[in-house]
Structures are given as structure tokens and as C-alpha cells.
Amino acid sequence: MRQLTFVDTGRLEWRDVAPPQLEGPAEALVTPLVVATCDLDAAIIRGRTPFSGPFAFGHEFIARVTATGPDVRTVRSGDTVIVPFQITCGECPPCRAGHTASCAGVEPRRSMYGLGAVVGKDWGGALSDTVRVPHADAMLVPLPQDIDPLAVASCSDNLPDAWRTVVPPLEARPGASVLVVAGGAPSIGLYAAGMATGMGAEVHYIDTDAARLSLAQAFGAAVTEGPPPRRLGRHLVTVDASASVAGLHCAIRSTAGDGICTSVGIYYGGEVAMPLLEMYSNSITFVTGRPSARPAIPRVLDLVQGGRFHPERVTTSVVQWDDAVDALLQPFTKLVVERGGV
Numbered sequence: 001m002r003q004l005t006f007v008d009t010g011r012l013e014w015r016d017v018a019p020p021q022l023e024g025p026a027e028a029l030v031t032p033l034v035v036a037t038c039d040l041d042a043a044i045i046r047g048r049t050p051f052s053g054p055f056a057f058g059h060e061f062i063a064r065v066t067a068t069g070p071d072v073r074t075v076r077s078g079d080t081v082i083v084p085f086q087i088t089c090g091e092c093p094p095c096r097a098g099h100t101a102s103c104a105g106v107e108p109r110r111s112m113y114g115l116g117a118v119v120g121k122d123w124g125g126a127l128s129d130t131v132r133v134p135h136a137d138a139m140l141v142p143l144p145q146d147i148d149p150l151a152v153a154s155c156s157d158n159l160p161d162a163w164r165t166v167v168p169p170l171e172a173r174p175g176a177s178v179l180v181v182a183g184g185a186p187s188i189g190l191y192a193a194g195m196a197t198g199m200g201a202e203v204h205y206i207d208t209d210a211a212r213l214s215l216a217q218a219f220g221a222a223v224t225e226g227p228p229p230r231r232l233g234r235h236l237v238t239v240d241a242s243a244s245v246a247g248l249h250c251a252i253r254s255t256a257g258d259g260i261c262t263s264v265g266i267y268y269g270g271e272v273a274m275p276l277l278e279m280y281s282n283s284i285t286f287v288t289g290r291p292s293a294r295p296a297i298p299r300v301l302d303l304v305q306g307g308r309f310h311p312e313r314v315t316t317s318v319v320q321w322d323d324a325v326d327a328l329l330q331p332f333t334k335l336v337v338e339r340g341g342v
């Protein structure tokens with residue numbers, strides 16, 4: 001089968017590899033139909049991460065089930081499903097508590113699609129003809145018929161990541177205002193702003209990019225153009241999607257007393273200083289880490305189905321499967337790749 005492989009900075013190529021097979025009774029095989037880029041993908045392609053190739057690329061996808069093992073109950077061949085980026089068992093104590101990011105039932109820990117180099121095992125990538133899903137019932141989410149797969153192509157990772165930064169925090173703090181310090185994780189910051197305004201929150205969004213600022217404005221956010229200042233007001237819910245230390249510190253310092261600041265950025269390399277005295281004095285909660293994608297996916301779909309949130313506005317362009325390499329080498333906020341003729 002054909003598999004898009006990340007080889008090295010600026011270098012992606014289609015390779016012919018052996019297709020995966022069912023390896024157990026609870027597994028499924030799927031054919032990806034629609035693939036979105038994760039904010040991390042652009043950073044990988046442009047050499048801004050420590051990850052080196054080669055590995056199967058892509059980890060946000062909606063797929064068609066093509067085969068299931070005899071123990072699979074919730075999906076069958078022909079179903080269209082959202083595939084979470086994390087490989088999780090659904091049965092271990094962390095999974096049962098909803099913390100699928102810390103699944104203890106799959107080795108190696110932190111197993112994911114499309115990022116083979118990070119965990120030391122290549123589970124395959126979304127830009128492939130076939131992908132193996134080891135725990136089909138626990139992982140796969142059937143796509144509701146009234147939702148356009150192109151709109152929720154990022155439901156494997158970036159949409160749940162944005163969701164956890166604003167939706168549960170706003171549910172716990174009705175009437176709270178939200179600050180999004182954006183730019184470093186470009187689509188997650190926009191998704192967070194769009195979900196928060198969709199919930200009726202007052203949202204302030206800061207970024208340096210004019211196109212993203214107008215998208216945030218279209219979602220109903222108040223915007224500030226420029227690099228993050230030391231502080232930007234006081235908000236009970238703040239989001240660091242800046243992937244910059246200045247942005248992280250701005251989000252933390254702008255968090256009101258007993259508020260919550262969630263950072264989705266990955267800070268590679270050395271240690272990052274934190275304004276702990278201010279965090280202590282304001283009794284703020286700071287959250288970082290990978291999202292638990294699987295349990296958040298149905299909640300994201302609820303927001304989209306209710307018409308409160310339109311993720312497709314963030315999509316830069318939709319391209320055909322065979323054009324994926326050229327498109328991935330161009331600048332984008334969110335690229336969606338569609339397999340034709342299936």
C-alpha cells in the first residue's frame with residue numbers, strides 16, 4: 001500500500017509498504033478518507049521539533065472501516081469513523097477514568113499514530129491506504145451522518161485539545177471571560193476561541209498573524225495584534241497556545257484568582273521558568289500535557305451538531321490525496337486532505 005512518510009526536514013515521500021493486518025479479535029482495519037494536519041505536523045515538516053524520520057505521517061483522520069475482528073461490537077465494515085490519534089485500550093484504570101492520554105494498557109506508553117519516532121514504535125499514519133486500530137470498540141467514534149467529515153477532520157487531536165482548554169473550565173466557571181494567547185499552535189488557539197464564543201463567553205484573542213486575527217474576530221472574539229504583553233487583563237480561563245515563553249507567562253499572569261490556565265504548547269529542550277509567586281498568590285490552576293482525545297470527541301461533535309461552533313472556518317484549504325506532499329510543503333494553518341473516489 002502507499003504510505004506518506006516523513007523522511008527529514010522539508011522531505012515527505014510516498015512509499016510502498018506492506019499493508020497492516022488484523023492481529024487480534026478486538027481490532028479493526030480502516031481506510032483514511034479525510035486527513036487533517038495537526039499543529040505539530042507543520043513544526044515537524046519545517047524542522048522545528050527534535051523528531052527525526054523516517055516515520056508514517058499524519059494522525060488526524062476520518063476513515064472507513066474495512067475489516068473487523070470477531071470481538072468488535074460497536075462498528076462494522078463500511079462505517080465512517082473518527083480515529084483518535086492516541087492508541088488506547090479503554091479498559092485500564094486511567095482509560096476508565098477518562099484519562100486516555102495516560103493509558104497503561106498499550107505498550108509503549110503514549111502510543112500514537114503518525115509520530116512513530118516519538119514513542120519508538122510506528123503505528124502507521126493517516127496518509128496511508130490502511131491503518132490498524134488495535135482496540136476498535138474503545139477507540140473508534142462513528143461519525144454522525146449530519147456532520148460533514150471535512151468540518152471535523154481535526155477531531156482526532158487538535159479539536160479535543162482545544163476543547164479541554166475552554167469547555168470544561170467554562171462549565172465550571174459560568175460567565176467567565178477567556179484569554180487565548182495564540183500563534184504557536186495556530187489552529188488550536190482558533191478552535192479554543194471559536195468554542196468559547198460558541199458557549200457564549202467573552203473571549204480575548206492575541207496573535208501576530210493578520211489572517212488568524214480576522215478568523216478569531218469572525219468567531220466573535222475581541223482581538224489584539226502583536227506579541228504577548230506581560231499581562232492582558234484578568235480572566236478566569238486562559239489558554240497558552242503561543243508555544244513561546246513570553247506567551248506562556250502572559251497567559252499565566254492574566255489568569256484571575258482561582259482561575260485556570262491551560263498550556264497546549266510543547267516546550268522542547270531546557271527548563272522554563274514559571275512565575276510561581278503570582279501563581280501561588282492568585283491560587284491558579286495550571287494544566288499542561290497531551291489531551292485525552294477519545295472521551296472529548298463526542299463532546300466536540302455535540303458543539304458542532306448544535307451549530308454553536310464551526311471548525312471548518314479554520315481550514316486553510318482542502319486538497320486531493322495525490323497533492324498532499326506539495327500542499328504540506330506550503331504554509332497553512334489547517335490543511336485537509338481528501339481521498340477521492342472511495
Ligand SMILES: [Zn+2]
Binds near residue numbers: 039041059157158
Ligand atoms: Zn497532534
Ligand SMILES: [Zn+2]
Binds near residue numbers: 088093102106
Ligand atoms: Zn488504557
